[in-house]
Amino acid sequence: MTEPQKPVELLSAQRIAARLHILAEEINQFYQNKEVLLVSILDGAIIFTADLLRLLKVPTRLDCLRISSYGNSTTPESAPRITGSLKSDLNGKHVLLVDDILDTGNTMKQATEEVTALHPDTVRTCVFLDKPDNRTNGFQADWVGFSIPNEFVVGYGLDYAGRYRELPYLAKLLVSEPD
Ligand code: IMP
Ligand code: MG
Numbered sequence: 001m002t003e004p005q006k007p008v009e010l011l012s013a014q015r016i017a018a019r020l021h022i023l024a025e026e027i028n029q030f031y032q033n034k035e036v037l038l039v040s041i042l043d044g045a046i047i048f049t050a051d052l053l054r055l056l057k058v059p060t061r062l063d064c065l066r067i068s069s070y071g072n073s074t075t076p077e078s079a080p081r082i083t084g085s086l087k088s089d090l091n092g093k094h095v096l097l098v099d100d101i102l103d104t105g106n107t108m109k110q111a112t113e114e115v116t117a118l119h120p121d122t123v124r125t126c127v128f129l130d131k132p133d134n135r136t137n138g139f140q141a142d143w144v145g146f147s148i149p150n151e152f153v154v155g156y157g158l159d160y161a162g163r164y165r166e167l168p169y170l171a172k173l174l175v176s177e178p179d
Contacts, residue, residue: 007154007164007171011146016156016170017051019145024055027096027126027143035059037093037120039086041111042066044100047157047165048128048145052098063088065097065114067107080107082114090118100157101129105139112139128156129170146170 027036035058040049042064053060066084095115102108108125115123126143133150154160155167164171 005174007167007173009169009171010148010153011156011170013168016145020051020055023126023143023145024052027052028057030124031058031094031096033058034094035061037061037063037088037090037095039095039097039111039115040064041097041099041107042084043068043165044157044159045098045128048100049098052126061088061093065111067111069107080110082110086115086118090115090120093120095120095123097123097125099125099127101131101153102127102139102141102144103131103134105135105137108141109137109139129153129158 036056038049038053038060040046040062043066049062053062063086064084065082065086067080067082069080097108097111097115099108099111108127112123112125124143125141127141128145130141130144130147131150132147151172152160153170153172154164155169155171157165158170159165160173
């Protein structure tokens with residue numbers, strides 16, 4: 001297995017914050033006079049959700065789904081597994097699914113199906129990052145922070161083998177081949 005090296009910054013904390021303000025404003029406009037139930041897809045969306053939530057001016061509630069598709073690698077090892085479920089009654093709710101990144105689209109497709117089966121009023125999706133080149137199912141999010149090329153990224157909640165989530169910026173990892 002190759003070992004990751006130094007993270008190289010792709011998006012600064014300032015750029016992320018500026019973009020989130022614009023995104024939140026659009027979401028505030030869209031949900032005027034409605035209460036929103038944010039459903040955060042753990043673990044990756046935790047930082048994005050926390051920042052977005054604090055910029056929303058509409059009334060909100062928060063719930064979490066835990067879905068995992070990556071083990072210790074940079075490519076999906078299996079179909080996404082749902083390992084934690086919602087505590088809320090979704091009947092009559094306006095659900096906003098929040099994830100860190102839309103890659104193949106499998107996670108969001110599965111999460112959307114899961115949530116829709118619980119009969120909310122509406123379901124919308126918001127992702128911090130979109131890697132459109134890697135999509136296998138045509139899934140499109142309603143709100144996207146940044147579109148990025150098809151390379152593995154870490155930081156701002158995203159991990160490699162459980163690490164680097166704490167970086168306040170988005171980075172790519174330079175991977176060195178063993179000698
Ligand atoms: P998808 O199911 O292929 O769309 O992948 C979505 C999930 O894979 C995200 O929620 C992330 O947890 C993870 N993922 C996809 N690409 C990356 C990446 O570049 N870095 C870290 N995690 C990623
Ligand atoms: Mg994830």
